[in-house]
Amino acid sequence: MEKLGRKRSEKSRDAVLQATRELVTESGFTHVTIEKIAARAHVGKPTIYRWWQSKNAILAECVLGGEVLPAVDETSASEIHTSASEWFRAVLGYVDENAALLRGLVAAAYEDPEIAAQLRAHLGDPIEAALIEWAGGAGRETPLAGELSPHALAQLLFGAILYRLAPTLGATDASDVEMFDVLIARLHTQ
Amino acid sequence: MEKLGRKRSEKSRDAVLQATRELVTESGFTHVTIEKIAARAHVGKPTIYRWWQSKNAILAECVLGGEVLPAVDETSASEIHTSASEWFRAVLGYVDENAALLRGLVAAAYEDPEIAAQLRAHLGDPIEAALIEWAGGAGRETPLAGELSPHALAQLLFGAILYRLAPTLGATDASDVEMFDVLIARLHTQ
Amino acid sequence: MEKLGRKRSEKSRDAVLQATRELVTESGFTHVTIEKIAARAHVGKPTIYRWWQSKNAILAECVLGGEVLPAVDETSASEIHTSASEWFRAVLGYVDENAALLRGLVAAAYEDPEIAAQLRAHLGDPIEAALIEWAGGAGRETPLAGELSPHALAQLLFGAILYRLAPTLGATDASDVEMFDVLIARLHTQ
Amino acid sequence: MEKLGRKRSEKSRDAVLQATRELVTESGFTHVTIEKIAARAHVGKPTIYRWWQSKNAILAECVLGGEVLPAVDETSASEIHTSASEWFRAVLGYVDENAALLRGLVAAAYEDPEIAAQLRAHLGDPIEAALIEWAGGAGRETPLAGELSPHALAQLLFGAILYRLAPTLGATDASDVEMFDVLIARLHTQ
DNA sequence: ATCTAAGCGAGACGGTACGTCAAGTCTTGTT
DNA sequence: AACAAGACTTGACGTACCGTCTCGCTTAGAT
Numbered sequence: 001m002e003k004l005g006r007k008r009s010e011k012s013r014d015a016v017l018q019a020t021r022e023l024v025t026e027s028g029f030t031h032v033t034i035e036k037i038a039a040r041a042h043v044g045k046p047t048i049y050r051w052w053q054s055k056n057a058i059l060a061e062c063v064l065g066g067e068v069l070p071a072v073d074e075t076s077a078s079e080i081h082t083s084a085s086e087w088f089r090a091v092l093g094y095v096d097e098n099a100a101l102l103r104g105l106v107a108a109a110y111e112d113p114e115i116a117a118q119l120r121a122h123l124g125d126p127i128e129a130a131l132i133e134w135a136g137g138a139g140r141e142t143p144l145a146g147e148l149s150p151h152a153l154a155q156l157l158f159g160a161i162l163y164r165l166a167p168t169l170g171a172t173d174a175s176d177v178e179m180f181d182v183l184i185a186r187l188h189t190q
Numbered sequence: 191m192e193k194l195g196r197k198r199s200e201k202s203r204d205a206v207l208q209a210t211r212e213l214v215t216e217s218g219f220t221h222v223t224i225e226k227i228a229a230r231a232h233v234g235k236p237t238i239y240r241w242w243q244s245k246n247a248i249l250a251e252c253v254l255g256g257e258v259l260p261a262v263d264e265t266s267a268s269e270i271h272t273s274a275s276e277w278f279r280a281v282l283g284y285v286d287e288n289a290a291l292l293r294g295l296v297a298a299a300y301e302d303p304e305i306a307a308q309l310r311a312h313l314g315d316p317i318e319a320a321l322i323e324w325a326g327g328a329g330r331e332t333p334l335a336g337e338l339s340p341h342a343l344a345q346l347l348f349g350a351i352l353y354r355l356a357p358t359l360g361a362t363d364a365s366d367v368e369m370f371d372v373l374i375a376r377l378h379t380q
Numbered sequence: 381m382e383k384l385g386r387k388r389s390e391k392s393r394d395a396v397l398q399a400t401r402e403l404v405t406e407s408g409f410t411h412v413t414i415e416k417i418a419a420r421a422h423v424g425k426p427t428i429y430r431w432w433q434s435k436n437a438i439l440a441e442c443v444l445g446g447e448v449l450p451a452v453d454e455t456s457a458s459e460i461h462t463s464a465s466e467w468f469r470a471v472l473g474y475v476d477e478n479a480a481l482l483r484g485l486v487a488a489a490y491e492d493p494e495i496a497a498q499l500r501a502h503l504g505d506p507i508e509a510a511l512i513e514w515a516g517g518a519g520r521e522t523p524l525a526g527e528l529s530p531h532a533l534a535q536l537l538f539g540a541i542l543y544r545l546a547p548t549l550g551a552t553d554a555s556d557v558e559m560f561d562v563l564i565a566r567l568h569t570q
Numbered sequence: 571m572e573k574l575g576r577k578r579s580e581k582s583r584d585a586v587l588q589a590t591r592e593l594v595t596e597s598g599f600t601h602v603t604i605e606k607i608a609a610r611a612h613v614g615k616p617t618i619y620r621w622w623q624s625k626n627a628i629l630a631e632c633v634l635g636g637e638v639l640p641a642v643d644e645t646s647a648s649e650i651h652t653s654a655s656e657w658f659r660a661v662l663g664y665v666d667e668n669a670a671l672l673r674g675l676v677a678a679a680y681e682d683p684e685i686a687a688q689l690r691a692h693l694g695d696p697i698e699a700a701l702i703e704w705a706g707g708a709g710r711e712t713p714l715a716g717e718l719s720p721h722a723l724a725q726l727l728f729g730a731i732l733y734r735l736a737p738t739l740g741a742t743d744a745s746d747v748e749m750f751d752v753l754i755a756r757l758h759t760q
Numbered sequence: 761a762t763c764t765a766a767g768c769g770a771g772a773c774g775g776t777a778c779g780t781c782a783a784g785t786c787t788t789g790t791t
Numbered sequence: 792a793a794c795a796a797g798a799c800t801t802g803a804c805g806t807a808c809c810g811t812c813t814c815g816c817t818t819a820g821a822t
Contacts, residue, residue, distance in 0.1 A: 005792020006791080012794080030301045033782060044795045049784065103300050109356055110297035111220045116358040152369050159349025162356070166299055168306040179342050195771030196813045202773075223803055234774040239805065385797030386787045392799075410681045413777060424800045429779065487680035489736055490673050491600045496738040532749050539729025542736070546679055548686040559722050575766025576818050582768075603808060614769045619810065 008051070015041035016048060017065070020058050021101065029059065029104025056108040056115050063101045064122040069094065072130045084134050088157070088180045091127065095161055103165050123161070128154035134184075153183055198241070205231035206238060207255070210248050211291065219249060219294025246298040246305050253291045254312040259284065262320045274324050278347070278370045281317065285351055293355050313351070318344035324374075343373055388431070395421035396428060397445070400438050401481065409439065409484025436488040436495050443481045444502040449474065452510045464514050468537070468560045471507065475541055483545050503541070508534035514564070533563055578621070585611035586618060587635070590628050591671065599629065599674025626678040626685050633671045634692040639664065642700045654704050658727070658750045661697065665731055673735050693731070698724035704754075723753055 019040035023032045034055060038045045052058045070090050072083075095102060109116040131150035148156070160176050209230035213222045224245060228235045242248045260280050262273075285292060299306040321340035338346070350366050399420035403412045414435060418425045432438045450470050452463075475482060489496040511530035528536070540556050589610035593602045604625060608615045622628045640660050642653075665672060679686040701720035718726070730746050 006794070009794070028301055034784085035782060042795075044797085045784080046786085047794065050793080106356075107297045107300035110293050110300075111218055111357075113357045116356055119356075120358065148369065148372055152365060152372075155353055155365070156346055156350060156369065159351075159353035160346060161349075162352040163345055163349035166296075166306055166309075166352070167301075167303045168310065175342060175345070179338065179346065182338055182342075194769070194815080196773075199773065224805085225803060232774075236806080237773065240772075384789075384795065386799075389799070408681055414779085415777060422800085425779075427799065430798080483680050486736075487677045490677035490680075491598055491737075493737045496736055499736075500738065528749065528752055532745060532752075535733055535745070536726055536730060536749065539731075539733035540726060541729075542732040543725055543729035546676075546686055546689075546732070547681075547683045548690065555722060555725070559718065559726065562718055562722075573766085574764070574820065576768075579768070604810085605808060612769075614771085615810080616812085617768065620767080
């Protein structure tokens with residue numbers, strides 16, 4: 001038995017995501033409503049509810065929809081610090097570009113574990129994986145005596161991103177990158 | 191010209207704060223409404239709007255109302271690490287005790303700069319002040335070569351608290367304390 | 381361009397009007413609130429505000445919604461008095477049957493010209509038209525010397541209805557009909 | 571035991587009545603609130619509630635407070651029509667001067683029997699008494715065959731006043747006076 | 761000449777209803 | 792069967808007034 005009826009309209013999907021991006025950027029996630037999204041996207045509300053569970057889910061798909069973070073290149077040990085530093089700069093670049101959207105998503109994550117899980121999957125886990133890779137693979141996951149494990153360092157970096165995203169709290173200057181450079185240096189020192 | 195009219199009812203004030211604490215703990219900040227607070231506190235809605243600007247403001251007063259963080263004791267240099275470690279443990283204890291309320295407050299901070307400023311004033315600034323104190327006073331505020339400044343370290347610790355508060359993201363285990371111990375060791379090492 | 385979307389629910393419309401009729405009869409128009417109407421009719425407040433401008437407008441539609449007054453039969457000149465007397469008795473019957481609703485509507489008319497206009501259109505104008513018909517048509521509209529014009533008589537009868545509706549003021553006995561009989565006799569005398 | 575404490579402040583009383591008169595004239599009785607009266611009169615709300623039962627009661631005292639209608643002069647029979655006509659003109663003059671206040675009072679009367687009773691006592695009863703006087707005293711109260719009794723005529727005139735007060739409904743022209751002249755002529759004819 | 765009880769302006773209180781906004785569901789007709 | 796449009800019930804919003812209740816402060820007869 002094959003499926004009957006019309007296929008899902010990609011045009012509507014894209015219009016919804018685009019409208020959401022615009023509205024969040026313009027007025028902040030709090031002031032975005034499903035009704036405004038539907039109106040801006042020329043889409044019926046039932047269409048939205050058919051495909052997304054909540055306003056949070058639309059936002060998550062906006063931010064984390066495609067490929068989010070760059071892959072880690074395999075590099076020689078001598079270039080690790082340079083490569084890692086560049087990689088984290090790219091991460092921060094992505095964060096800054098999507099600051100308004102991510103801010104809303106982070107706010108949502110504090111009340112909705114589902115969103116928190118998606119944030120972890122698309123942001124936290126890749127960071128930790130990259131650090132483990134640089135630290136020398138899974139075998140080195142256990143914390144070094146008196147030093148930070150890749151896991152702990154990932155937490156720290158994720159926290160730094162959360163801090164940077166908070167309005168007023170975090171400046172958007174380069175201090176985070178320098179912090180990271182100092183910390184990453186600890187990873188391999190001995 | 192003296193103050194005329196009836197005085198503000200402290201009973202109502204306390205009832206509102208207590209009701210908010212209960213409701214946030216029971217169902218999460220998102221599901222708390224002004225109407226439910228008013229009903230639970232046996233208080234009229236206008237009374238709430240007379241004294242608080244928003245639901246966020248009530249929450250902020252709940253969490254940050256009294257004395258929040260312990261003061262830093264003056265200690266001898268030899269005891270710095272012990273003392274700092276204990277102090278940060280106390281901070282985390284406060285955070286864990288008020289986790290549900292703080293989670294809501296952090297979520298609000300991501301959309302409301304006013305709340306963000308209060309969070310910084312009551313949590314971030316005391317942490318930074320303590321670190322500066324331990325680092326040897328204002329004269330040592332500038333970052334040490336290859337090390338973390340007290341300011342950067344405060345950002346890192348605040349970020350760690352944000353991470354710990356996020357549902358699913360942060361575990362409530364002792365790892366943050368250990369992270370802190372490692373980092374604080376860097377402050378004075380040279 | 382055709383009409384899109386869902387049609388207006390006649391069920392809701394009828395429920396609102398019925399609930400209003402009941403509530404006005406039970407407790408008087410002053411104590412009727414939109415919220416009570418909505419609750420009794422099991423209808424949302426926005427639905428009410430979508431279709432009616434005010435509480436007054438709902439009441440007006442309740443009272444003046446359908447066919448209000450009986451038409452005037454064409455009758456031979458000899459039967460005019462009998463016929464007119466019967467017709468006015470029917471008018472008073474309608475007034476008495478809807479006394480509670482009309483009382484509220486009249487009260488509203490004194491503060492809201494819109495309601496006053498509707499009252500005139502559905503009650504005053506038909507009365508005047510009937511009197512003109514009995515007086516011999518439009519050609520006889522001008523006042524007879526020393527007598528009452530149909531227009532003046534209509535004002536008098538409308539005033540008598542207002543008086544009868546006022547609580548305490550007007551008795552609900554038959555005196556109005558007799559007054560009318562005396563007055564109508566003046567219309568055609570000579 | 572005599573009364574202790576301060577006497578009622580006549581200044582406050584007058585200020586309340588004056589403020590009410592102004593507010594009703596400016597915006598209509600519906601939009602007048604106790605709070606606005608208190609503010610305009612520089613008077614506390616409890617002072618108002620201490621002396622008046624309701625907003626209606628304040629209005630009633632505004633309109634019907636002093637001497638309302640002129641007394642009927644004793645006149646010779648030959649001058650009755652002239653005298654009665656002048657008297658009713660004076661009544662209509664009073665009505666027109668206080669139209670805005672009376673309109674509110676009439677609206678209130680339709681929902682509040684207390685107000686209706688006051689209206690009858692200060693307006694309806696004097697009219698009926700005057701008509702009885704002109705008709706030749708109490709002995710002539712019974713209706714004349716085929717004519718209107720003074721009681722019926724009083725109802726008619728009161729109704730005409732109600733009609734004249736209603737917005738849109740009644741014009742403020744002289745037609746009511748002429749109507750009255752025609753009717754009063756019926757009183758004594760035979 | 762005090763004392764003291766009531767009246768006073770001001771304004772906060774617990775409530776009720778307002779009119780609006782948005783949520784998520786249901787209906788209608790079109791593609 | 793999925794779509795755009797839009798009416799539906801529900802429930803919370805923030806505001807306006809209600810009528811009551813403190814607040815200190817007059818004010819004036821009783822002591």
